[in-house]
Amino acid sequence: MAQRGSALPYVALALSVVALVVSLVVFMTRRTPAPALPPAPTTPARVSLSMVVATFSGQGVFAHRWYPTMIVVREGDTVDLAVANPDEFAHQLEIPAFGVKTAILNAGESARVTFVADKVGVFEYRCALPYDPARKHCTPDHDEMRGYLIVTK
Amino acid sequence: MRSSPSASSAIAAILISLAALLFASLSARPGASPPAPSSAPAPATLDVDLVITGLGAAGEPATHHYYNPSMIVARRGDRLRVRFRNLTFASHGIEFEGYGVRTGVLPGGPKGLETVEFVADRPGVFRFKCYVPYDPAAGMCSPDHDTQIGYLVVLDGQR
Numbered sequence: 001m002a003q004r005g006s007a008l009p010y011v012a013l014a015l016s017v018v019a020l021v022v023s024l025v026v027f028m029t030r031r032t033p034a035p036a037l038p039p040a041p042t043t044p045a046r047v048s049l050s051m052v053v054a055t056f057s058g059q060g061v062f063a064h065r066w067y068p069t070m071i072v073v074r075e076g077d078t079v080d081l082a083v084a085n086p087d088e089f090a091h092q093l094e095i096p097a098f099g100v101k102t103a104i105l106n107a108g109e110s111a112r113v114t115f116v117a118d119k120v121g122v123f124e125y126r127c128a129l130p131y132d133p134a135r136k137h138c139t140p141d142h143d144e145m146r147g148y149l150i151v152t153k
Numbered sequence: 154m155r156s157s158p159s160a161s162s163a164i165a166a167i168l169i170s171l172a173a174l175l176f177a178s179l180s181a182r183p184g185a186s187p188p189a190p191s192s193a194p195a196p197a198t199l200d201v202d203l204v205i206t207g208l209g210a211a212g213e214p215a216t217h218h219y220y221n222p223s224m225i226v227a228r229r230g231d232r233l234r235v236r237f238r239n240l241t242f243a244s245h246g247i248e249f250e251g252y253g254v255r256t257g258v259l260p261g262g263p264k265g266l267e268t269v270e271f272v273a274d275r276p277g278v279f280r281f282k283c284y285v286p287y288d289p290a291a292g293m294c295s296p297d298h299d300t301q302i303g304y305l306v307v308l309d310g311q312r
Contacts, residue, residue, distance in 0.1 A: 006159045008159075009159040009163040010159070010162055012162070012163060013162045013165055013166040015166070016165075016166040016169040016170040017169055019169070019170060019173040020169045020170075020172055020176070022173070023172075023173040023176040023180065024173075024176055026176070026177065026180045027176040027177075027180045030180045054221065056204045056206045056221060056240055057240060058206060058207070058240030058241055058261065059239075059240055059241070059261040059262035059263070059265075060263065061238065061240050061262060063202075063204045063206075063238060063240060065204070065221055067221065068222065069201075069221060070201075070224060070225065070226050072226050121197065122197035122199060122227075122231065144202040146200060147222075148199055148226075150226050150228070150308075152228075152308060
């Protein structure tokens, strides 16, 4: 009766009960996964906004910038910019990657440009009008009139 | 054949173990799938000409200082060359938290100019802010020091 061999099945039985209890506890307390986020809308947006030539000055330094200086849209969105130049010098917005260029904007003038951001990437926009003080074209910080359009997927 | 108590115990043990295996496998969560291979274009380099500037009532000293752009957005892996230009009356020094990148102390005016360059290799939202404490006697920073904050947003998986 007290043979060692006959005790083994009972040990196995006890161990399997322990395993069952442990796995049951794990099963009962498992975390339910967070509900899936609703899928991002696939309808392209129309991103309309004012873009202006902003002049920052102080301590004898003038800095001209396209404002906003960074724009983020998704691929396929339509970008609709109302571009205004309140500066006393002429400027011209250009987004070369999308073939976008306003007319030369003299002091107080504005223009509207619309295009579809149909490719993903980081695209520079800048002033297309070189600095020419004789014609009141742009300003000495011409090269800094730069911003970025970031198109995400 | 007559089943012995030990044999039925063994069979019970096997069945219970199978049940345990079933629950254990039901509890297992699927592992994270490997990231999709990137067929994306190469990282870009962004030259950000950033001004440190301030606003106050007309004819009065500036009370609120801010940056343009006040939010820099890049995709993970893009290279950033940020040229800071200080147009204010006090000195400022800017650091990017989380990246260990900072300028020196920049005086206001033409000499207050410095470019920092780094790769935006950590995704997330990071503050950039003035690290020079307000000290009016030394012309360092301004009373609104604590709110001179901008944000660097590094997008992941957008290329």
